[in-house]
Amino acid sequence: MYKMIVAREVRGVWNALNAGDCEPVLKGFAREFRYENVGADHALGGTFTTREEMAQHFALLFRVLPGVQFTIRDILVSGWPGNTTVVVDVAIAATLPDGTAYENDLVQQLTLRWGKVTSVRALIDNVRARAALERLPAGVLDAAPVAAA
Amino acid sequence: MYKTVVKQQVRSMYAAFNGGDYHPLLNAFDREFAYTFVGEGHPLAGTRRSREAMQAQFERILRLFPGINFAVREVIVNGTPWNTRIAIAIGVSAELQDGSPYENDIVQLLSMRWGRVSRVRTVIDTGRLTDAFHRLAAAGIAEASAVPVS
Numbered sequence: 695m696y697k698m699i700v701a702r703e704v705r706g707v708w709n710a711l712n713a714g715d716c717e718p719v720l721k722g723f724a725r726e727f728r729y730e731n732v733g734a735d736h737a738l739g740g741t742f743t744t745r746e747e748m749a750q751h752f753a754l755l756f757r758v759l760p761g762v763q764f765t766i767r768d769i770l771v772s773g774w775p776g777n778t779t780v781v782v783d784v785a786i787a788a789t790l791p792d793g794t795a796y797e798n799d800l801v802q803q804l805t806l807r808w809g810k811v812t813s814v815r816a817l818i819d820n821v822r823a824r825a826a827l828e829r830l831p832a833g834v835l836d837a838a839p840v841a842a843a
Numbered sequence: 844m845y846k847t848v849v850k851q852q853v854r855s856m857y858a859a860f861n862g863g864d865y866h867p868l869l870n871a872f873d874r875e876f877a878y879t880f881v882g883e884g885h886p887l888a889g890t891r892r893s894r895e896a897m898q899a900q901f902e903r904i905l906r907l908f909p910g911i912n913f914a915v916r917e918v919i920v921n922g923t924p925w926n927t928r929i930a931i932a933i934g935v936s937a938e939l940q941d942g943s944p945y946e947n948d949i950v951q952l953l954s955m956r957w958g959r960v961s962r963v964r965t966v967i968d969t970g971r972l973t974d975a976f977h978r979l980a981a982a983g984i985a986e987a988s989a990v991p992v993s
Binding site for chain 1: 881882883917919920921928929930932947948949950952964966967968969970971973
């Protein structure tokens with residue numbers, strides 16, 4: 695039952711992101727957390743530890759990939775409310791400003807404690823992400839990664 | 844109980860692979876399966892659907908990364924014996940044949956039916972992987988630039 699509730703809440707957060715609303719994600723973080731885009735040495739990479747950094751990251755994401763859609767393939771939940779692990783398998787699809795399609799696979803590993811997210815490790819095909827960023831027109835990317843680890 | 848058994852089997856298969864024995868992993872596949880490794884334009888990319896192709900893939904991994912070590916960090920098992928989904932978080936490390944270190948993060952997503960693996964998707968940081976292939980190619984390892992096994 696608890697795992698079903700967690701999975702439903704995770705879906706709700708991603709549905710909000712699909713509508714361009716990152717508030718449910720931000721509210722889901724614990725006071726102390728760490729969000730790491732693993733190995734992502736490009737503009738959509740970075741490691742974040744505050745809600746402000748996360749908000750900036752989402753602002754950049756929505757600017758770079760307007761209308762981006764996240765399709766949840768699966769959510770796996772393990773553990774108990776005091777220490778829950780969630781793995782979210784997500785397909786990313788967007789149309790770049792040059793009209794070309796961008797698709798990628800994202801796997802997020804989350805740790806939750808008493809309903810709040812304390813850590814996220816996001817794993818993605820970074821070669822494909824970097825190739826998409828290189829197709830962007832000049833000026834779209836005027837921000838480097840928000841924070842360094 | 845079932846989930847504990849599956850977790851033990853998963854850890855045991857990777858322990859065997861760390862010893863150079865890929866047969867426990869190979870034998871886990873169902874008669875029909877799809878194994879997809881993310882990325883494109885690198886020698887491990889793409890989808891395999893036969894045991895022969897999987898064997899060739901495993902042998903290629905062991906040739907390209909001799910002594911490779913898969914450290915299983917976490918195994919999550921959800922579902923029933925007839926529809927099991929598994930996520931395996933792995934830290935991979937090896938010393939490349941030019942002497943440089945290689946480390947990466949992998950998540951394997953598996954579907955299993957009655958103990959047989961029907962689908963695998965390997966998600967990895969393709970940036971570090973591609974960089975390793977470039978170093979191997981520069982060291983004269985031709986297979987680092989080979990087309991994927993099909």
